[in-house]
Amino acid sequence: MSYFDVASAAPLHPVARQALQASLDEGWADPSRLYREGRRARMLLDAAREAAAEAVGCRTDELVFTPSGTASVHTAVAGALAARRRVGRHVVVSAVEHSSVLHSAAAHEGHGGSVTEVGVERTGAVRSDAFLKALREDTALACLQSANHEVGTVQPVEEVAEGCRAAGVPLFVDAAQSLAWGPVPGAWSLLAGSAHKWGGPAGVGLLVVRKGVRFAPQGPGDERESGRAPGFENIPGIVAAAASLRAVRAEAVARAGRLRELTDLLRARVPELVPDVEVVGDPVRRLPHLLTFSCLYVDGESLLHGLDRAGFSVSSGSSCTSSTLTPSHVLRAMGVVSEGNVRVSLPLGVDGSEVERFLEVLPGVVREVRERLGAPVAGAAGDAEAVTVDAVGLTCPQPVIELARAIGRVRPGGTVTVVADDEVAAVDIPAWCFTQGHEYVGATRRPDGAAAYEVRRRSAP
Amino acid sequence: MSYFDVASAAPLHPVARQALQASLDEGWADPSRLYREGRRARMLLDAAREAAAEAVGCRTDELVFTPSGTASVHTAVAGALAARRRVGRHVVVSAVEHSSVLHSAAAHEGHGGSVTEVGVERTGAVRSDAFLKALREDTALACLQSANHEVGTVQPVEEVAEGCRAAGVPLFVDAAQSLAWGPVPGAWSLLAGSAHKWGGPAGVGLLVVRKGVRFAPQGPGDERESGRAPGFENIPGIVAAAASLRAVRAEAVARAGRLRELTDLLRARVPELVPDVEVVGDPVRRLPHLLTFSCLYVDGESLLHGLDRAGFSVSSGSSCTSSTLTPSHVLRAMGVVSEGNVRVSLPLGVDGSEVERFLEVLPGVVREVRERLGAPVAGAAGDAEAVTVDAVGLTCPQPVIELARAIGRVRPGGTVTVVADDEVAAVDIPAWCFTQGHEYVGATRRPDGAAAYEVRRRSAP
Incomplete structure (x- = not known):
């Protein structure tokens, strides 16, 4: 079995497992209590916050732990917008943000706010000049992901952050896909991350709000995590998340080159081996482990089932594989084919032979589906x-x-x-x-x- | 060391630990994916939901998992209120609800709603007639805990639920303190629970919305958990929560009698051994493992430190032990002394000798604090x-x-x-x-x- 979908969720990293197990004994008590079990829990929580802040590149008092990346995104957008209500109620987002960002923007629109969605190039990249042009006098917040979750394209966050700073608009960065690979550069204001994307446990998100950025948490008050993440802290999960981020970072630096070779191989070989395939996403400015392609005349669900039977777990942005039956908004915004879409995201420790075997298996799986659907023969011409x-x-x-x-x-x-x-x-x-x-x-x-x-x-x- | 504060957080139950470790290997993938890792995760999630629903006494499609008991409460109150907005914007709560309920009510008030807080008897119990009298034509929701978290008093949920049903008002029950002891009886409409209170892991809450109860989740949309709990599911935590609830229930039934004997002993002996003590809470209609008393002329923080040094971890509703420096709203609503307050909540497996040792240690700890503060000699009279x-x-x-x-x-x-x-x-x-x-x-x-x-x-x- 080859699991090629770490962009959805990575298996638990060994360091995360060790840290989780170790802190189950020490980290279960309420860290706000004065007795020794509480003090031990508080120490673990403080140490995890320091480790996570160092990896993100922020101060410890700028970082809180939330129950998920989605919770971080929802809290970041709502809190930043509420704090700048007097400035205005306009939000700028890229058209290829994660659904949690777009849903936050939609909720804001539902409450009377306005949203500008900035389109992307065919590579999935935002043009920083186009993005910055969308800023207005009444723009309360701008949102740009560090890298796209479906096609791996890296966004020009540093330039956009610079422009936002000049315009006096806070920039929120959804860094869920890139935190394993390094800190997000630039003068961003808010940032969200998600532990299960880097091999930490599910149930832990990061939310960073830079000092000096106005922020007003919404919803009922709660004392925990600086009032930004209600509910009893999941300390074993938090400890495992912080420990694994540190461990994964070290490995990611060492493995990025090899992963890029493997995804370059896939990018080159897939269109050679399978006719009528479009490889999408930026060929250069991209995450090292992720590539996406679309196979014409094939439905994504059949393709995924065929690959699953052959021992490969991948995901798809095709409409027929989602519960909503709409194609990926990312592929749509890029203007690329959404049918027969396959996203491959390789785990850190992937073996080259697994990738070779994927290349062996893929053409037959696509051919089989095409034959069943009666796909056309290329090159025919009539009068x-x-x-x-x-x-x-x-x-x-x-x-x-x-x-x-x-x-x-x-x-x-x-x-x-x-x-x-x-x-x-x-x-x-x-x-x-x-x-x-x-x-x-x-x-x-x-x-x-x-x-x-x-x-x-x-x-x- | 004796940890006597399970009402804050219980140490991880061995069954929870086993279930957590077992599901780390099987439950890390995205349960909405079609490949085998996703299907395995989905099966674990479905099985956990069945087990939890059986323990709560509801249908599986009525129960979702959230990141915490607090998240469950916030979601329940906001979702129920939004769905009945046309009926009205009035909420009834007891004055001794958990802060997550009161903060939800306060947030609703901040958005133009109105709240009636129903007072309690000196025992901490709500009178069902007084509670039901507070219902109005425009009451959208009533909230009553199953049992109080600070004094252990059991509330008349069944009667109140009956009255609410007759009035056509949904009743939300915060069952965080009582779920370990059994299902909540009666015709309630919504219910919240928290796994770390029964020996499950932190990071898992339960939210039950009965079929037919109007509910409109607030905040940005998300497909997971029926749209009621955004964010990637923490399946290992959820599996551990469900498995331990079942295990704890079986033990709780077996241990309740013994725990009640021990808390009865404490209720009787503490006032005999320590002068100027008031034992608070209902002596009969109460949780079996919890008791609370207040020691006059003593500050809670010194008392907690003294007990901690003697090897006992307890909590306190005194003002000097909270970050807000206000005394417990529960003790205030009951009209009992809040100074020198101590809550003892015994773990399921407590040994009688630990309770005996607590009774040996307590008088000396109180005496020492009183001497230092210059407490008065009882019985003196002047002219x-x-x-x-x-x-x-x-x-x-x-x-x-x-x-x-x-x-x-x-x-x-x-x-x-x-x-x-x-x-x-x-x-x-x-x-x-x-x-x-x-x-x-x-x-x-x-x-x-x-x-x-x-x-x-x-x-x-």
Whole structure:
């Protein structure tokens, strides 16, 4: 079995396990009590805070422990916005933030705030000038992740932080995906992290609020963790989180080069071994262990099941693998194909032979799914002037498969119109055209809710 | 060392430890993922939910896991209130609820809601008729704990739930202190619990919302735990919490009788061995393992330190042991003395000899503190008609000590006036009069913020 999904959750690091077990005996009591069990618990908590603060690069009194990365994000956004209410109620976020950030922004909008979502390049990267241009007089907070969780693209946090500082706007950084690799550089104001992403236990998040940054915790008052994280502290978890962050950092520095070689290998070999694949994300400015690609004419769920049967655990941003049946907002914002999407995120200790075996297995798994779905043969050409395809009632990836088949029936410069009611087609048809070099003419919404997507076949082969 | 403070946090139960360690290997992955590590995590989570629901006496789809008892309380109150906003914005709480409930009510008040705090008897018990009388047409939610966390008094939840049901008002029960001892009876609507109170790990709370009860989670959306507890699930903690609840229940049934004998012994012997002690809380309708008493003319902090040095870890509701320097709101609502307060909550496996040793040690510890503070000699009587004592600038327990000394200088029927600016005197002077049989005449606020408390010495000795 090869687990290639550490970007979702990393298995518990041995150091985390040791620290957890050791502190179960010493860290169960209430750290606010005066008796010896309480004092011991307090000492563990203080030591963990020091270790975590050192790894993050902040003061100990700037860092609190929360129950999760999500809790850190929700608290950071709500607390920063409330404290700057007099300045205004405008928030700037990138379009590829983690859902916890976007949901926080949506909740703020639901309470009368306004949100600007800054788009990204096709690599998933925010352009710092575009981001900073979105700042306004009434901007209370800006939010930018350190690196993207789905495609691994590293964001220009340092430049954006500098610009935010100049504009007097606090910058919140969701650092959940990058903290294992190093501290986040730059003059950011607030930061969130999540222990289970770096091999710490579930149930522990970090929230950092720099000194001098205005912050007003929301919700009912509570004395613990400087009033920023209500509830009894999970000290064994916190100790394990801090100890493993330190341990993982040391290994990450040593292993980053090797992981980058392996993901470079995957980035190069996957499109060679599997036809009609798009590798997405920035090829250079990216996390060392993560890569993402999309396989045309394949549904993500079948692909994941096939890989699971072959012994590989990966994740997908395709719509058919999520409970909401919408494709990843990250892939959508990037304008890349979301069908047949696979994210590979390698564990620190991965063996090169596992990656080799993945490359052996993948082509067969994709081929099998494509055959079952009746994917088109590449390169076919016909002489029709215009073809219309009815794909109403079909779901991803079928509308794109129907389009690709129909393209084989028209002459260069001819058009295909696909009528589809699957919302994902609105993302995948333009993205497919981009990857194939055809012209996406546009879509017309029909009265029954379906849309007619028009595509012109490229002239040169 | 004897740890007598399980009402704050119980040491990890051996079953919790085993379950935690076993599930660290199986329960670290994301339970929403389709691959095998995710499916294994999901199975553990589902099994834990079944076990917890059985112990609570609810359906599995009514129970979610949260990061803490406090999180459960905050979520329960906010979600229930939001869902019944059209009915009204009035909340009824008992005056002796846990601070997480009172802080939730205060937050609601801060957003324009209204709160009725129902007082309690001197035993700490709510009268169900008084509680139900507080329900109004616009009452959106009523909150009553199953048992009090500071004095152990069991509340009439079943009767109150019946009355609330008749009035169409949902009842939220904070069951944090009682879940180890059995399910909460009656037709309650929402319930919260906290694993570290029963020997489970920190970082796990329970939230139950009965089917048919309107509930609208607040804050940013999140798919996990039915949208009621955002953030990645702490599955090893959850498994340990559920396993230990089941184990603790079995032991609690077997040990309750013995624990009640031991706390009965303490209730009887402490006032015999230590002069000027008031045992508080209901002598009969109470948790089996918990008792609370207050020692006059002693400060809680010195008492706790003395007991800690003698090897006993207990807690206190006295003002001088809390970071806010206010006495326990529970003791204040009961109208009992808050100075020199000690809460003893015995672990399930306590040995009778530990309790015997506590009884040996306690009198000396109290005597030592009293001598140092210059506590009065009981029974002295003088012939003065009226004495005024200046206690401005003195803090608990000094104003009461000054009063007790002065009483020794006046004739029966004479008066003592104590001028004090310590807020705690407003609680402790009337409560002291009650325990000593003197008449508390009243207080007059002075322009400088201090108050003059007038006490009339009882006529008969």
